[in-house]
Amino acid sequence: QAAETDYAFAWPLKTSGDASIWQVELTPAMLAASRDPQLADIDVFNAAGVAVPVSWLPVDLAAIALSDTVGLPLFAVPATDTRTAPDAVHLRLQRDADGHLRALDVDVDVDSIATAPDRDLILDASTAVRDGGRLDRLLFDWPASTSDLRLRIAVDASDDLENWRNQVSAATVLQLRRDGTELVRRAIDLNPPASLPYWRLRFLDGVAPQGLEVRAERIAASAQPRPQRQWIEIEGHADASPSDHSVHEYSTGAPLAVQALEIALSDDNSVATLQISSRADPGEPWRTRGGITAFRLRDGASALVNDPLQLPSEQ
Numbered sequence: 001q002a003a004e005t006d007y008a009f010a011w012p013l014k015t016s017g018d019a020s021i022w023q024v025e026l027t028p029a030m031l032a033a034s035r036d037p038q039l040a041d042i043d044v045f046n047a048a049g050v051a052v053p054v055s056w057l058p059v060d061l062a063a064i065a066l067s068d069t070v071g072l073p074l075f076a077v078p079a080t081d082t083r084t085a086p087d088a089v090h091l092r093l094q095r096d097a098d099g100h101l102r103a104l105d106v107d108v109d110v111d112s113i114a115t116a117p118d119r120d121l122i123l124d125a126s127t128a129v130r131d132g133g134r135l136d137r138l139l140f141d142w143p144a145s146t147s148d149l150r151l152r153i154a155v156d157a158s159d160d161l162e163n164w165r166n167q168v169s170a171a172t173v174l175q176l177r178r179d180g181t182e183l184v185r186r187a188i189d190l191n192p193p194a195s196l197p198y199w200r201l202r203f204l205d206g207v208a209p210q211g212l213e214v215r216a217e218r219i220a221a222s223a224q225p226r227p228q229r230q231w232i233e234i235e236g237h238a239d240a241s242p243s244d245h246s247v248h249e250y251s252t253g254a255p256l257a258v259q260a261l262e263i264a265l266s267d268d269n270s271v272a273t274l275q276i277s278s279r280a281d282p283g284e285p286w287r288t289r290g291g292i293t294a295f296r297l298r299d300g301a302s303a304l305v306n307d308p309l310q311l312p313s314e315q
Contacts, residue, residue, distance in 0.1 A: 150172065155188060187307045
């Protein structure tokens with residue numbers, strides 16, 4: 001039965017219409033202000049200053065998480081510069097009895113196609129999206145024996161293999177080995193996720209190595225719509241022990257459900273091998289959550305950086 005004036009913090013809440021129920025997402029600042037694990041110290045007051053009933057609806061992270069990872073069959077076709085010859089390659093597909101893409105017949109306009117032996121790759125995602133699944137990320141893998149690799153890739157999508165629309169203008173995957181350290185970037189995010197059955201990889205720089213495999217992270221059709229991922233920048237401080245300042249601590253300021261860490265190194269051409277641990281309270285022991293080799297490499301006017309570290313769905 002507290003009054004509005006009994007609270008240390010307040011945020012305006014504006015509603016419209018004549019509905020009797022509203023659903024409101026708490027911000028990190030609100031969560032940081034709460035001192036009760038069950039959020040019992042947060043109330044909502046109407047315009048008359050009277051507290052109204054509140055029910056907490058925790059987000060089921062499992063229901064909105066990526067459901068699984070699926071392999072995508074690859075088909076190589078002659079490369080074309082879509083800026084000058086977007087229709088130079090015409091594809092006809094052959095499906096088997098189950099609807100899987102079995103082969104591609106390729107008609108090439110030899111007057112407009114590039115003469116270099118470059119190849120685009122067509123990915124068959126028809127099975128992966130058949131039940132309404134959406135592709136969220138492409139994951140690349142190559143044989144362990146592959147030497148240093150840097151591929152700059154554009155990603156297009158289609159529902160008929162004839163009309164393509166660009167989904168990713170340019171993204172880089174790479175593998176570099178130096179003095180026992182391996183720098184790897186294997187993922188390309190598809191934003192927004194899409195249910196299109198065919199995907200094309202155009203190699204803007206580099207050539208696809210032999211044995212290249214592509215998998216896709218897929219969101220099931222039954223999954224809840226996933227909230228837009230919010231990135232929160234937090235600053236850390238070096239721990240006094242050990243003396244070489246090799247340990248840094250960071251605080252989100254609130255019990256947030258952290259799904260990924262994007263680690264940004266400040267200097268160009270730098271590398272750091274990191275182990276990540278977390279705890280909910282300063283009095284609890286640290287729990288190891290994962291490890292990553294972070295890097296920032298200057299590449300002309302831009303910088304190549306490591307993929308975000310994906311974490312299990314827990315706080």
